[in-house]
Amino acid sequence: MDYVPHTKDDIKLMLDFLGVSSIEELYSQIPQDLILNKPLDIPAAVSEPELSLEMRNMASENLEIKPNRDFRGGGIERHYIPPIIPALIGRGEFLTSYTPYQPEMSQGILQAFFEYQTMICELTGMYVSNASSYDGTTALGDALVAIAYHKHKSDRILVSGGFNPQSREVLETYKTGLDAVLVDIPSVNGEINTDRILQEIESGAKAVFIQTPNFYGVVENPAKIAQIADAIHKTKGLLIISANPLSLALLKSPGEMGADIAVGEAQCFGSMPNFGGPLLGYFTASKSQLRKLPGRVIGETEDGEGNKTYVMTLQAREQHIRREKASSNICTNQALNVLAAAIYLSYYGKEGIKNIARRIASLARYAINKFSKIDGVHLLFPDTPRFHEFVINVDADPDDLIDRIYKLGFAGGVSLKSAHKNFPNGILVSLNECVGKNDIDEIVKIYGDLL
Amino acid sequence: MDYVPHTKDDIKLMLDFLGVSSIEELYSQIPQDLILNKPLDIPAAVSEPELSLEMRNMASENLEIKPNRDFRGGGIERHYIPPIIPALIGRGEFLTSYTPYQPEMSQGILQAFFEYQTMICELTGMYVSNASSYDGTTALGDALVAIAYHKHKSDRILVSGGFNPQSREVLETYKTGLDAVLVDIPSVNGEINTDRILQEIESGAKAVFIQTPNFYGVVENPAKIAQIADAIHKTKGLLIISANPLSLALLKSPGEMGADIAVGEAQCFGSMPNFGGPLLGYFTASKSQLRKLPGRVIGETEDGEGNKTYVMTLQAREQHIRREKASSNICTNQALNVLAAAIYLSYYGKEGIKNIARRIASLARYAINKFSKIDGVHLLFPDTPRFHEFVINVDADPDDLIDRIYKLGFAGGVSLKSAHKNFPNGILVSLNECVGKNDIDEIVKIYGDLL
Amino acid sequence: MRSVQKTIFEISKKGRKSYSLINDETPILNADDLFDKSYLREQDARLPEVSEMDLVRHFTNLSRRNHGIDNGFYPLGSCTMKYNPRFNEAMASLPGFEESHPNSPEWVSQGSLKIIHELEKFMCEIFGMDAFTLQPAAGAHGEFTGLLIIRAFHEYNGDTQRKIILVPDSAHGTNPASAKMAGFELKQVASTPGGLVDLEALKPHLNDNLAGMMLTNPNTLGLFEKDILDMTKLIHEAGGLLYYDGANANALLGISRPGMMGFDIVHANLHKTFSTPHGGGGPGSGPIGVKSHLEKFLPSPRVGIHLDKFTLLDLPDSIGRVKSFHGNFGVLVRAYAYIRLLGPEGLKRTSQIAVLNANYLQEKLKGKYNLDYDTRCMHEFVLSAERQKEECGVIAKDIDKALIDKGIHPPTTYFPLIVHEALMIEPTETESLETLDDFVDAMLDIDKTAHENPDAVLKTPMNTPVGRPDETKAARNPILKFQFE
Amino acid sequence: MRSVQKTIFEISKKGRKSYSLINDETPILNADDLFDKSYLREQDARLPEVSEMDLVRHFTNLSRRNHGIDNGFYPLGSCTMKYNPRFNEAMASLPGFEESHPNSPEWVSQGSLKIIHELEKFMCEIFGMDAFTLQPAAGAHGEFTGLLIIRAFHEYNGDTQRKIILVPDSAHGTNPASAKMAGFELKQVASTPGGLVDLEALKPHLNDNLAGMMLTNPNTLGLFEKDILDMTKLIHEAGGLLYYDGANANALLGISRPGMMGFDIVHANLHKTFSTPHGGGGPGSGPIGVKSHLEKFLPSPRVGIHLDKFTLLDLPDSIGRVKSFHGNFGVLVRAYAYIRLLGPEGLKRTSQIAVLNANYLQEKLKGKYNLDYDTRCMHEFVLSAERQKEECGVIAKDIDKALIDKGIHPPTTYFPLIVHEALMIEPTETESLETLDDFVDAMLDIDKTAHENPDAVLKTPMNTPVGRPDETKAARNPILKFQFE
Numbered sequence A, B: 001m002d003y004v005p006h007t008k009d010d011i012k013l014m015l016d017f018l019g020v021s022s023i024e025e026l027y028s029q030i031p032q033d034l035i036l037n038k039p040l041d042i043p044a045a046v047s048e049p050e051l052s053l054e055m056r057n058m059a060s061e062n063l064e065i066k067p068n069r070d071f072r073g074g075g076i077e078r079h080y081i082p083p084i085i086p087a088l089i090g091r092g093e094f095l096t097s098y099t100p101y102q103p104e105m106s107q108g109i110l111q112a113f114f115e116y117q118t119m120i121c122e123l124t125g126m127y128v129s130n131a132s133s134y135d136g137t138t139a140l141g142d143a144l145v146a147i148a149y150h151k152h153k154s155d156r157i158l159v160s161g162g163f164n165p166q167s168r169e170v171l172e173t174y175k176t177g178l179d180a181v182l183v184d185i186p187s188v189n190g191e192i193n194t195d196r197i198l199q200e201i202e203s204g205a206k207a208v209f210i211q212t213p214n215f216y217g218v219v220e221n222p223a224k225i226a227q228i229a230d231a232i233h234k235t236k237g238l239l240i241i242s243a244n245p246l247s248l249a250l251l252k253s254p255g256e257m258g259a260d261i262a263v264g265e266a267q268c269f270g271s272m273p274n275f276g277g278p279l280l281g282y283f284t285a286s287k288s289q290l291r292k293l294p295g296r297v298i299g300e301t302e303d304g305e306g307n308k309t310y311v312m313t314l315q316a317r318e319q320h321i322r323r324e325k326a327s328s329n330i331c332t333n334q335a336l337n338v339l340a341a342a343i344y345l346s347y348y349g350k351e352g353i354k355n356i357a358r359r360i361a362s363l364a365r366y367a368i369n370k371f372s373k374i375d376g377v378h379l380l381f382p383d384t385p386r387f388h389e390f391v392i393n394v395d396a397d398p399d400d401l402i403d404r405i406y407k408l409g410f411a412g413g414v415s416l417k418s419a420h421k422n423f424p425n426g427i428l429v430s431l432n433e434c435v436g437k438n439d440i441d442e443i444v445k446i447y448g449d450l451l
Numbered sequence C, D: 001m002r003s004v005q006k007t008i009f010e011i012s013k014k015g016r017k018s019y020s021l022i023n024d025e026t027p028i029l030n031a032d033d034l035f036d037k038s039y040l041r042e043q044d045a046r047l048p049e050v051s052e053m054d055l056v057r058h059f060t061n062l063s064r065r066n067h068g069i070d071n072g073f074y075p076l077g078s079c080t081m082k083y084n085p086r087f088n089e090a091m092a093s094l095p096g097f098e099e100s101h102p103n104s105p106e107w108v109s110q111g112s113l114k115i116i117h118e119l120e121k122f123m124c125e126i127f128g129m130d131a132f133t134l135q136p137a138a139g140a141h142g143e144f145t146g147l148l149i150i151r152a153f154h155e156y157n158g159d160t161q162r163k164i165i166l167v168p169d170s171a172h173g174t175n176p177a178s179a180k181m182a183g184f185e186l187k188q189v190a191s192t193p194g195g196l197v198d199l200e201a202l203k204p205h206l207n208d209n210l211a212g213m214m215l216t217n218p219n220t221l222g223l224f225e226k227d228i229l230d231m232t233k234l235i236h237e238a239g240g241l242l243y244y245d246g247a248n249a250n251a252l253l254g255i256s257r258p259g260m261m262g263f264d265i266v267h268a269n270l271h272k273t274f275s276t277p278h279g280g281g282g283p284g285s286g287p288i289g290v291k292s293h294l295e296k297f298l299p300s301p302r303v304g305i306h307l308d309k310f311t312l313l314d315l316p317d318s319i320g321r322v323k324s325f326h327g328n329f330g331v332l333v334r335a336y337a338y339i340r341l342l343g344p345e346g347l348k349r350t351s352q353i354a355v356l357n358a359n360y361l362q363e364k365l366k367g368k369y370n371l372d373y374d375t376r377c378m379h380e381f382v383l384s385a386e387r388q389k390e391e392c393g394v395i396a397k398d399i400d401k402a403l404i405d406k407g408i409h410p411p412t413t414y415f416p417l418i419v420h421e422a423l424m425i426e427p428t429e430t431e432s433l434e435t436l437d438d439f440v441d442a443m444l445d446i447d448k449t450a451h452e453n454p455d456a457v458l459k460t461p462m463n464t465p466v467g468r469p470d471e472t473k474a475a476r477n478p479i480l481k482f483q484f485e
């Protein structure tokens, strides 16, 4: 099977027109020793009916977990995805279009991006948003690039301890090519070490990265963040906040806390976990950082007749115009996930997004309460505020415990044994809105039984 | 949850405008004793996430059978449905439109219907097709109506014995209100009893209904059908053939055999079994029967500027114009299944449809061969030609045998114990193109082991 | 704007293909090895040969020449063009449902049978009936089924002479057509000047030949037949049965029930009242509900419960089977999901707002368009373009076409027959105040243009791929399939 | 034709909603019971409030203001806009894949890991490399990853001074941008008059500071760098590594392999070569392949096999993680399905026909449009509108807009930079002869109109919802979000 429409006659006609006798002749510019003289050693073509059967079997080699029994988080989670999202993003006009280089024939996706930018700015309290980074971790990398490209070389950049280990790793990777020095400031009792950060700023650090809620599920104290913002702004440095955007339905926004750049993972807005991708990195900034935005940015303008028109704008930042002077190398991004997020946020809207966030935080509250009472479970950082996640230490091998819970049809959380060096006995428990009180009661019982 | 967009303010504004103080007042024309004074006793509203979980569980209470292990037929079967079909018929412009009463804003579906009509005419060899009856059995009923409305009252109508029992039942039901006498002519050795039919025609019968391939899977002899056609036409009577349209990719078409009306079930063209519906009844006729067509018919014409335009036509047959004089009562029909069929037939096309039919018939040939050799299995009508189905008698209770086969992950056929009076030990085995030689070998082994 | 799209046959080319066929060790035979030559067709069916890219483009672009509710307002009266939730689509396409085969033992299909059983119960409660069958494929098919039940009832009672079915003159075309198919004779009953069934006109028919009466309430004018209890009493006393055409049930969910009004039989249009998509004209579903005395006549098989399992039952007095299997099951799943999502309050609110929307529109429009029956309406109402016709030579059809140019699907036109130049408008509950106001603006603007520059209206639609078709030509010289060569 | 669609914020109204939230016994707290007031935001985010009907209409109608391959020809050079099979979509949306969570033990995710493992193997074979990672999210991200590998390699060898990355002057913008991000210094190498890398221009850079060179072959002019072996030899001898930008791999599947040409590192664009949909600009996937000497530097984690089970491995010398989890897995599933469906012959034929189509178009069009590099092309070619500009004052952009009016998506314009008024045309293999001929007609017609009536071209597009935007205004006074109030 291939998707070639050419009949034998078509090919003959075309070859005749070109004055060659075979397609091979068209390849004559390729030196003979570079021509592959055997077929590719990949499986022979298979038909759709067969492959669909085979892949359905493959998919079912992944253990099925019902959404209300899924306590996995640690960056992304399962959420209920309203069926209008696949229906709408699957429309060929969206699905099979590319980057809107031609605005007149791309107003649809351009307007959707513009609406997304607006919604993300509203949630983050920031002035401007791009139309996506690859995911929350690369958005963080993009932020590091933005800083390193524009600040003095080898400035010290502080990274608060609460980062998702994967984010921290990606940051480290992105740092490789940059003249930046990352200084880790470990958390204290699960929260940012404000004092040390303020000291470091005083002694010349030029940027601070903070994640909230942090990897331990703790919502960092906005007053402390604001204090840090003030301090860093006095030295003309920058504050970068990575925030769970769903939590911002309720919590103080990065904008309110004084962030210069706010980034994060927006998979929660209408994308499935998909074994970790495609996800959606959001990247927002204050007005002063406008020209540092990575990737696509959509703006509103007019056509010659005064009709409101959307276009990709500030392209002077971008690789296809500025090449090595570009603010980032982003070309293909996460457009369809942006569309999904725009639909998701419109679906829940102003009230719904708060209601979901309240439900999730309430579930977490309830779960924390119940888990704390299990023998053999030790809640970490018990007196800190949480949004949707919390870490427990268990009196067992967490990998083993989690495996046994899976066998009962539950994903009981994420074992941190190998995922985070600080928590060899840790499990990260995450709540999503499909979970109910009864499900929590059940999982708590299972933990109790197994410990 | 409801889908009402009205805010409280909207409602108030509207009520004020209407000069009433509550919606209840708008119902004031309903006598008080007809007002329901308690809530409906149906389950309380449930949210999408919950219901989706619940219905997913319900759906999995149906036993899952892989398509290559599914030997069920008897009217409809599983086929591979190319994913472009759900993608295209799910586009809102098609899915959420209604009958194309307004041609200017319905050219899309009208043209698709017109293309479908063409394809069905090509397959059946008939002059004209409607744009659907509800299913193959009601199309048969429609054919009976067409005859009974137009011929002399109380004419005798012959029904050959090979009919699907459900078709025969529906025919009986449709007869209720008609002045028609149905005379059953039992098959002989699984084939039509040509002699008796010719006799009956000679003694005045005015129509003949024949199904081919018949319920036993036997392809009726075209020469004999043609002979019957000749005879009945001499008496100005009509021949009605119910044919499996997929078989017509290879087999002599009703048109070639002289049918005046040809009907059948076209679920095989792009519709899932869906526990029996929605299906797709096709209804085609010769030119002389044009005005007897039931339901919608699409024609080509021009607009004022000479552009090719499609419209619903010959509406003088239809209920909305002719009321009790209409050729049928069809209003809502199976439009979306028509669209699926048009896409399906375009997808497979001239060669593909023959290839599918050849594959299925070859599988049936192979299976017949293998089944005949199983101890305890007796192939019925061994020397007749088959398309995709055949009946076996088993030395066991067929219900029980089939149940045991299900437990091994196979749908081993359809037990005829209660489905057909003539075959208390019968099982109808059906082949679809997803089955392979190995699957047949496996099911044959299972039969052998269990018998 | 105008454009013609090639047919799939015109983009076909010998040798192109989209499909891929299983290519395994199965021995595939040639047609003439499979069948005797005399069994084989002589010429191939001229199906198109296209690539998958061209196929997808063809149908994608065809869809763009079509208008659904998803594109804009669709106040097609009597058709209840409400929002079709995509949630229902997701439920109906669960593989467990889609792939389930009806020719299976009951224990293999418990999920499907459960949907049927529960939906029957919901229907009984909503319509106030005692038993429901979900077998009929559409409203008209339900009518036919119901009429056969009426027939069976009278025959069962030995009243074989009862052959008259009454319908009001405002009845939908399927009512008389179905009555004819069921072998009845039809009599039409005039309406009062108020648009309701005239009880006096009914009386002459109240005799031993009366089989029954078909009625929709609210009727097709959108008016509630407030004398319905008198009517059912009269009919019942005369030995007739009452059939409720449920096409207009969107007005009454949780508000009133045909069962309370004395109806013996009802049909529901799941594709109208219960939000399943209309799919370009179908599939629909037309379940039939009856009072207990008629239950035994329902089509076979019925879904019952035995030892906590769902099971199929045959009824000896059944009118028989009206369709293969269990009806349009895929549509049933959608309706089931809808009812579960809305619950009792949601359904009631649905009807309330449907009625509110209709009254709002009626009140806004009746100044410029004639309203023959000027009273509160239920979920729909019927305007007349008689005034525009007289004053400007612009008829109902012209108004339709002018609406099309504004991206709005026209109302049902020229129905019911008792209103001249009828424009039957049903907004449904899923349309917002803003959409209604836009429609009002459009209608008023068309009226204004009709008076100021009628030609501009007569020339519509301009913004569509084709202009008004020559329908006479289509009917006189029918071209009903592609003309090869 | 012109029309503006309201934003979702303009159709929003306080109190409207689409969602339904679980309503169970879970005790739901208020925000201020959940968090100290100092933690709470002061104002709600002004998200829109709309009904589901209006929401569906909004995005449905927005889509109708957009153009995809499903609507028509899309010869956007270098982007490989081929047909995106719906089969792939169906596979990617299997619940088992979509719902699988990466933070799970390996035994819970064997299906997903298997896809990754097998696709890596296919990629190795197709590109002639020894190991692949599927982690990068797009081509540019792959470039960045590959450049970090080059860096790691030199550092590993103690060659920390190797900081120069070469690119041809025809290189794509992401190449220099990625090099910069990876901390390299960029040098541009001129092309010969024949459009190939000038080996002489290369030589001055062959020294101890050379880190490597990035190259796409065929290059962005659609020409095969026939001296590639000499080039790789030179670079390798100078201690540099060669990076293959795989955006143009659609020319070479089963025909040749970057591995044979001496490349050390390649990226593949699954959303180009392997038919996954471009989604309005993404998501894509940019896997990176390396020769064995670089395998140890690949991003962590890697998928391996242990005791017949798929497992994750960390590499001590890895450049680290470039993205969370395992890349754009959903895109990988689609590419996997595509490769399995096509098999070796299908992939080869894909490239062959892509090249045939490009040569056919080039030959048809070069009479009326300048072709600066007049030789056989591979899968794409670059015309110049220089002649139209001089003769009629019609520039490449005007030709774009005229194409839009004919329902055709324009080529890539003004790239590569070494061609003036460049129109870069890549038809791909999924376009039929008829579509190509229609495009030729369109291009010739535009040329004709440009000569006869240039104003008519300058006024295009006319058939679009909006006309040419004022881009200067957009950039000068950026309005980047909806202005509330």
Ligand SMILES: Cc1ncc(COP(=O)(O)O)c(C=O)c1O
Pocket: B330, B331, B332, C078, C079, C138, C139, C140, C141, C172, C174, C175, C216, C220, C245, C247, C248, C269, C284, C285, C286
């Ligand atoms: C009043 C009325 N009765 C009956 C019907 C017939 O229903 P269906 O189209 O489902 O057959 C309709 C449908 O248009 C109707 O409006």
Ligand SMILES: Cc1ncc(COP(=O)(O)O)c(C=O)c1O
Pocket: A330, A331, A332, D078, D079, D138, D139, D140, D141, D172, D174, D175, D216, D220, D245, D247, D248, D269, D284, D285, D286
């Ligand atoms: C030649 C070339 N290189 C690199 C890229 C970058 O790939 P991506 O858009 O996937 O980041 C592109 C994409 O347009 C390209 O055409």
